[in-house]
Amino acid sequence: MNNFWIILFHTYVSKLKTKSFIITTAITLVLIVALSNMQSIIDTFDGDDRTNVAIIDQTNELFAPIEQATKQTSSDVLLKKYTDSVENGKKAVENEKYEGLLVIDYNKEKLPTATYYSMNIADSSVSSDLMANLQAVKGTLTAAQLNLTNEQLAKLNEPVSFDQVALEKNAKTAEELNQARGLVYVLLFLIYFAVIMYANMIAMEVATEKSSRVMEILISSVSPIKHMFAKILGVGLLSLTQLILLLSVGYYFMTNNKDLGSMGGFLGFAEVPVSTIIYAAVFFILGYFLYATLAALLGSLVSRIEDVQQMITPMTLMVVAGFMIAMFGLNAPDTAFVTVTSYIPFFTPMLMFMRVGMLNLPVWEPILGMVILILSISILAAFGGRVYKGGVLMYGKSNSYKDIKKALQLTKKE
Structure with a gap:
């Protein structure tokens, strides 16, 4: 029986001391620490820079409500009103003066439509936030056209109450x-x-x-x-x-x-x-x-x-x-x-x-x-x-x- 314990502990100690075990464990620990602190690491590399987005408001009415909605929902996005042409705005994005260019206009029903220009669309976080904010503004405008009050609009957007009840005991x-x-x-x-x-x-x-x-x-x-x-x-x-x-x-x-x-x-x-x-x-x-x-x-x-x-x-x-x-x-x-x-x-x-x-x-x-x-x-x-x-x-x-x-x-x- 002594030989059994000798082999057991020899297997344990020898594998515990191997370089592969130590390196694998160390790398895994580093990955765990990095993943659990990923947001802090990203913030360290990004610093305090905010995402600058230029807006061409061809309606002359929608910049203010979109800016207000963005401040409430996306504190890291800074909107700036751009008064030059769309082509010059695109060039400003290409020259990295802005992260993106948002062009807003009305459609035939006088509801907002928008086009977002950026160097690539792989990072959709900014565009998604802007689309959500523009959607909220559109809801407000639609409610005004239909003569809905703020309470009625809130009631319309209120999620349905849907409860799940299991009948099985416990x-x-x-x-x-x-x-x-x-x-x-x-x-x-x-x-x-x-x-x-x-x-x-x-x-x-x-x-x-x-x-x-x-x-x-x-x-x-x-x-x-x-x-x-x-x-x-x-x-x-x-x-x-x-x-x-x-x-x-x-x-x-x-x-x-x-x-x-x-x-x-x-x-x-x-x-x-x-x-x-x-x-x-x-x-x-x-x-x-x-x-x-x-x-x-x-x-x-x-x-x-x-x-x-x-x-x-x-x-x-x-x-x-x-x-x-x-x-x-x-x-x-x-x-x-x-x-x-x-x-x-x-x-x-x-x-x-x-x-x-x-x-x-x-x-x-x-x-x-x-x-x-x-x-x-x-x-x-x-x-x-x-x-x-x-x-x-x-x-x-x-x-x-x-x-x-x-x-x-x-x-x-x-």
């Missing part, structure tokens, strides 16, 4: 669903990337030891099955270390950045139910062990690192399929297709968690999903251990699943 409200959808979306991405990244790491680790012939030395002092689970747990500890670090930094900047102050509530992190956190942790761990065991099994069949990706491609495709179904299920979590596929072991970690987060399921459903995962892991571990035991002794080119049979035959001979 069903979640629309607000709770929106919060749950954001939270589940983030955690699904976490499960998806973690399973792919760390399961692939296990397969690569096993293949690397085989290609360097280190495996022959290791299995002489510890059984292949113990070696397999030591690798799985070692990489599992490594994944928890990295995830805890990344999530801690991300949570800190999300909660302490004033620009992201409302994002926690938008994503559902403001009042996360304890049960959701528990389910997320349980399904993440079970999903990791399921795919990690499969990855170790497949990694033991190859002797060259170059063959690893080809061997684990079907496993990766199963993870991708489960993730895509889960993305579909975010908008329709109670469909029969999502319900049935949530009990397929390789889809359960993501789909059952998504259903738990979005719906009020009876307790037996997530528990049944956990039982299915535990049984699947146990069966896969027993079978994988036998394949692993023979697979680590196989050398030469291997990129076919027929080699599983050869590995089992080698195990029986011992």
Whole structure:
């Protein structure tokens, strides 16, 4: 048993010290910090400059109301009345004196029409704001033509009252669903990337030891099955270390950045139910062990690192399929297709968690999903251990699943 712990901690410490792990973690941390402070970074580069837009008001009536509306809705846009010709206004934009030129006129019904000129239309934020402000002015003019009062106009533009009421007992409200959808979306991405990244790491680790012939030395002092689970747990500890670090930094900047102050509530992190956190942790761990065991099994069949990706491609495709179904299920979590596929072991970690987060399921459903995962892991571990035991002794080119049979035959001979 001592050899098991030696391999486990050696795997953990050796991978923790590798340059690739340190660089990857550092780059990810920098990206998290940069993304959570993106608005501050943009403001730093932009400085205090405001967007200058020239307006040619051919009606001689609309500049003032548009300027007033723009001051209320777009403080970073500065409108300037331009009295020269349209052609000269275009040249002023080309010479970068203005960011854009807005030409306003009346149509036959004496309602405003406009044309916006800029060097390119890729950045639509300014033009969209101007269009919205002009739309508000048009509404006011239309109301005046129809002899509508301000109260009548406000009543006309008032959004319809549309409430959604779920008749199912203890069903979640629309607000709770929106919060749950954001939270589940983030955690699904976490499960998806973690399973792919760390399961692939296990397969690569096993293949690397085989290609360097280190495996022959290791299995002489510890059984292949113990070696397999030591690798799985070692990489599992490594994944928890990295995830805890990344999530801690991300949570800190999300909660302490004033620009992201409302994002926690938008994503559902403001009042996360304890049960959701528990389910997320349980399904993440079970999903990791399921795919990690499969990855170790497949990694033991190859002797060259170059063959690893080809061997684990079907496993990766199963993870991708489960993730895509889960993305579909975010908008329709109670469909029969999502319900049935949530009990397929390789889809359960993501789909059952998504259903738990979005719906009020009876307790037996997530528990049944956990039982299915535990049984699947146990069966896969027993079978994988036998394949692993023979697979680590196989050398030469291997990129076919027929080699599983050869590995089992080698195990029986011992």
